[in-house]
Amino acid sequence: MKRYEQLDKLIADHGGIVQTSQVIAEGISKPVFYDYVKAKKMEQVAHGVYASADTWTDSLYLIHIRSKQAIFSHETALFLHDLTVREPAPYSITVKTGYNPTRLKDDGIQVYTVKPELHQVGCTSAQTPFGHMVPVYDMERTICDLIRSRKGIEIQTFQDAIKQYVGRKDKNLRTLMQYASLFRVEKILRQYLEVLL
Template identity: 50%
Template sequence: MTSAETLNKLLQENNGYLKTSDAVAAGVSRTVLGDFVCKYGLERVAHGLYMSQDVWEDGLYVIQVRYPEAVFSHETALYLLNLANREPSPFSVTFKTGKNSAGLSKQGIKVYKVKEELFGEGIVEVRSPSGHTVRAYNAERTICDLFRSRRHIEIQDLQEGVKTYIRLKEKNIPLLLRYAKAFSVEKTVRQYLEVLL
């Protein structure tokens, strides 16, 4: 397989996106990659990430590539988990406390911080609407995040998210209550559940 064939295959497998790291891992030199990018008119959308001209930009995927330690949370996680019916604007991400996220804040993205011991709770891989794999929090963690940040969340987003979650067949109420306790929102979550269940 030629380098061009390898790069075309990577482009197809990744829905029109090409990462420098993937190309290098596949044995393609940066020089050959640069020539390929120029020849086929790929657009540089982030450091080490190129996009074909014939695909829609996937803002969620671009954020995930640029900030691999970020996890989509709050309204954005609701949307990715099909617990919200509209795409959030702006997107929301969570980082460990102490991580520099000034670049995202400047782009108008909502950034939340959480202690390291709670950061990893409930991370799952989900598909963006364009078919790329991104990291988000699971439904139970997301509901707790919404309650924790309810002063910064539109009340209808919180209520709709909780109601949609309650209707899920695969909801996990014991896990929700465990997270609620860990995130100090157990009383509020229990009050909501008493009304809705």
Template identity: 35%
Template structure:
């Protein structure tokens, strides 16, 4: 293997097996070499500007999130990553700001369910976690997940809803934080009712 490929391989190995055109260019390499490595089956083109090492098993959560910095794992997917649901998501839930264009991602990823929120709500509760494969991804914290469940109860699977709500309020509740979020989303009284019943 040549030196240029070894540089790309090193970048990818430090980025969960994923490398971008920008990272390659930032390393002083010309983007035109990428096509050669794809043709040699050393790199796999996953989407525009995103490549993986053909020899590496890549984390699907990380790969999806690299398509857009505005996609945050939420609802059932975030609950699973937090260990609040034992159900491996069949559909991946992500939340994005209203008006943000994800038409290309939707086309490429029918397994993703998009939720839209106001711009000022999108950042509430952002945090990071490691996936089962060890990659770091962005998702909503437990308190934001609980607020989203309560706010959209009609659209949530009841088993998922009940398990997460009970587990949260009986074990890991951060009362101040969840009430603060509840105030932002206008559901503080609903949250207080759950707290009275479940704690």
């Protein structure tokens, strides 16, 4: 029974979601864990990821658990930074070039790729609506990403995001211009900012 109590605590500590690897790291064997999963009617929500029956599924957190390299970007980053009122569908992530995103794409996730040296630029973290912390690009990087991918993004979403950003007290225009230069979108960004500032 001690193992089950240990599992109860582990799952409670992780907000109702646990990975098989976390269970093994606690010294609990797979057969014991799978018996527990059956007994507690836990649901397998992703490969090697289980959620307790009473847990609301936090899709953003699940994507993060499945792909540690993924950073939330584009419309999903806008949502996490309160720069849009619309919940993103599909969710957008950015991974390094060379990463195989087939499984994520099969699950309907929009996957962008970027050179490895640009992958961590502007990476921070934000809280999902369910209270989990996930990696996300900061507002400035997100604005630059939207400009870079503007052909695939609704113009209304893009314009609203820039207006919202300009009105924010926590904006950092210096960082925005540094990123714009790094991602080669300075000229286009200046045109938008001239209209709004």
